[in-house]
Amino acid sequence: MDEELDASEGARIFKALQDLNLPPLAPLYNIGEDEASQPPWAFAPDRSDTLRYKPHTEIEALMISPHQEIVESVEKFEIVQAGLIEAVEEAWESLTATEQWIYHMLVDVGLSMRLVALAVGTPKTTFARRRDDIAQKIKNELLRHPVVIDYLER
Secondary structure, three states: OOOOOOHHHHHHHHHHHHHHOOOOOOOOOOOOOOHHHOOOOOOOOOOOOOOOOOOOOHHHHHOOOOOOOOOOOHHHHHHHHHHHHHHHHHHHHOOOHHHHHHHHHHHHHOOOHHHHHHHHOOOHHHHHHHHHHHHHHHHHHHOOOHHHHHHHHO
8 A cells, every 4th residue: 555556557547437437426405306305404494593484485475574584485496496407417518528527536526636637648737727628618608597697696
């Protein structure tokens, strides 16, 4: 274990990882399912304000007491979340298979840029530019969607 791997052994390991084509990590819940299957933080009321609650429909959101704060309904929240998820899926699909793999290794797996650059076979500086290009591509794809723009403007 104390022995250092040479570059060819590391390249073989990363080539094997790339050939496995591991999927990116996915959330453990789906928008639109009942609250029991959601993580505990999804619809939890704000603990700092006991008068704040999350109505389930638009009508409930309008029928609040004068001392309660108006909040977005769960119904509207789910619609916005579904739109945001769709925008992210479209941005992900716009990446090539190699770009998806690079993103997966850097973000989901958490490998260093140096190791992934070694696996891809490019110098660190060139790989850093490629990583930045991937981030810019994702950003541009996300900013094309009106749902994302509306969400960011709120």
